[in-house]
Amino acid sequence: MERIYLDANATTPLLPEVVDAMRPFWSETFGNPSSAHQAGQRTRSAVERARANVAALLNCTAKEIIFTSGGTEGDNLALSGVLQPYLDRREPVHLITTRIEHHAVLYAAESLERRGVEVTYLTPSQDGVVTSAELQAALRPHTKLVSVMLANNETGAVQPIGEMAQVVKEHGALMHTDAVQGAGKLRLDLSGELKHVDLLTLSGHKMYAPQGTGALFLRKGVTLAPLFHGGPHERQRRAGTENVPGIVGLGKAAEMARTWLEAGETAPSSPASLSALRDHLEQSLQAAIPNAFVNAWAASRVPNTTNIRFNGIDAEALLIALDMQGIAASFGAACMSGATEPSHVLLAMGLTPAEARSSLRLSLSRLTTPEEIECAIPVISAALTRLRSLH
Numbered sequence: 001m002e003r004i005y006l007d008a009n010a011t012t013p014l015l016p017e018v019v020d021a022m023r024p025f026w027s028e029t030f031g032n033p034s035s036a037h038q039a040g041q042r043t044r045s046a047v048e049r050a051r052a053n054v055a056a057l058l059n060c061t062a063k064e065i066i067f068t069s070g071g072t073e074g075d076n077l078a079l080s081g082v083l084q085p086y087l088d089r090r091e092p093v094h095l096i097t098t099r100i101e102h103h104a105v106l107y108a109a110e111s112l113e114r115r116g117v118e119v120t121y122l123t124p125s126q127d128g129v130v131t132s133a134e135l136q137a138a139l140r141p142h143t144k145l146v147s148v149m150l151a152n153n154e155t156g157a158v159q160p161i162g163e164m165a166q167v168v169k170e171h172g173a174l175m176h177t178d179a180v181q182g183a184g185k186l187r188l189d190l191s192g193e194l195k196h197v198d199l200l201t202l203s204g205h206k207m208y209a210p211q212g213t214g215a216l217f218l219r220k221g222v223t224l225a226p227l228f229h230g231g232p233h234e235r236q237r238r239a240g241t242e243n244v245p246g247i248v249g250l251g252k253a254a255e256m257a258r259t260w261l262e263a264g265e266t267a268p269s270s271p272a273s274l275s276a277l278r279d280h281l282e283q284s285l286q287a288a289i290p291n292a293f294v295n296a297w298a299a300s301r302v303p304n305t306t307n308i309r310f311n312g313i314d315a316e317a318l319l320i321a322l323d324m325q326g327i328a329a330s331f332g333a334a335c336m337s338g339a340t341e342p343s344h345v346l347l348a349m350g351l352t353p354a355e356a357r358s359s360l361r362l363s364l365s366r367l368t369t370p371e372e373i374e375c376a377i378p379v380i381s382a383a384l385t386r387l388r389s390l391h
């Protein structure tokens with residue numbers, strides 16, 4: 001059975017070019033980049049080439065890129081790194097974030113709250129978007145950091161980060177954005193539209209590089225307390241010997257993403273764009289299944305994501321049925337100790353727990369083909385019709 005992978009927001013497949021770029025660094029090219037000898041110099045220059053490629057993707061300087069182990073570390077380093085010094089000095093400090101963040105930000109914020117940071121959580125509209133007006137109203141004299149994600153992992157809704165960063169800058173605070181689900185899908189310009197963003201998180205495995213890789217952009221002049229203590233790696237901001245093969249893979253993925261974004265091309269496997277494939281999938285399922293609603297449909301969304309609510313359906317049962325039919329999808333819910341919790345993102349958008357539990361996330365990758373989408377539509381429709389008939 002050919003399997004169809006529609007869960008790219010959970011992790012993307014590795015591009016073959018990325019695997020090829022990494023291969024030598026698992027075997028013959030193995031020096032420690034901190035070593036002065038030639039073996040070390042070879043890996044050092046590979047790490048610096050990768051850094052330049054990540055910087056080029058974001059239109060910032062290479063010195064502003066810190067390599068991390070992924071999105072979770074980048075988010076924690078950003079929040080804790082900016083706010084901990086205020087706690088150390090026992091100064092009042094306020095953080096603004098949103099209810100729709102990934103747990104990497106939400107739980108980091110909760111941990112800071114337990115340590116004494118005041119936190120405001122902004123609520124999105126029904127479309128899953130938080131506005132700059134709400135942000136403006138939440139600012140306090142001691143607000144030091146605002147953290148709002150660029151694109152939501154469950155709905156794909158894109159937040160007005162450029163506009164928010166301008167508001168934050170005028171207030172004299174710092175702006176962080178978790179761009180894990182935006183990188184490689186949208187053009188991110190830290191010298192243009194995002195010029196007032198101070199920190200930005202990336203994760204390799206959402207952009208065709210390996211799991212366990214990532215980067216944090218830290219604007220020149222912004223200081224950060226490190227999370228890890230050890231060697232002087234990453235200009236003293238992230239101790240620990242670099243994951244050279246992973247960093248090389250991330251650099252290659254960034255180079256490829258920049259090429260396709262500059263060319264305005266999103267889906268090499270298809271003459272249609274990624275968003276056209278997504279829209280076709282979405283519209284076909286809505287046409288086939290009564291009472292199917294797209295969550296966040298009115299928002300500007302990343303091109304690969306749809307989140308559809310099929311009222312009356314248990315999305316968990318649907319996922320199991322789809323998996324048995326060879327389709328990998330997901331739903332906006334976290335599985336904690338065996339109990340399925342309704343998605344905090346959909347609840348924040350005003351859905352009821354029952355509506356949240358009936359929502360399915362389908363996320364396409366650059367390797368998804370039109371043929372796969374044509375195959376998936378009748379399979380998903382049939383599974384939904386079967387589940388509905390059981391009621």
Ligand code: PLP
Pocket residue numbers: 009010069070071072073075102104149151152153178180181203204205212213214
């Ligand atoms: N932020 C967002 C928006 C994500 O979607 C994810 C992963 O799903 C993360 C952060 C965490 O990234 P990582 O898995 O690289 O730790």
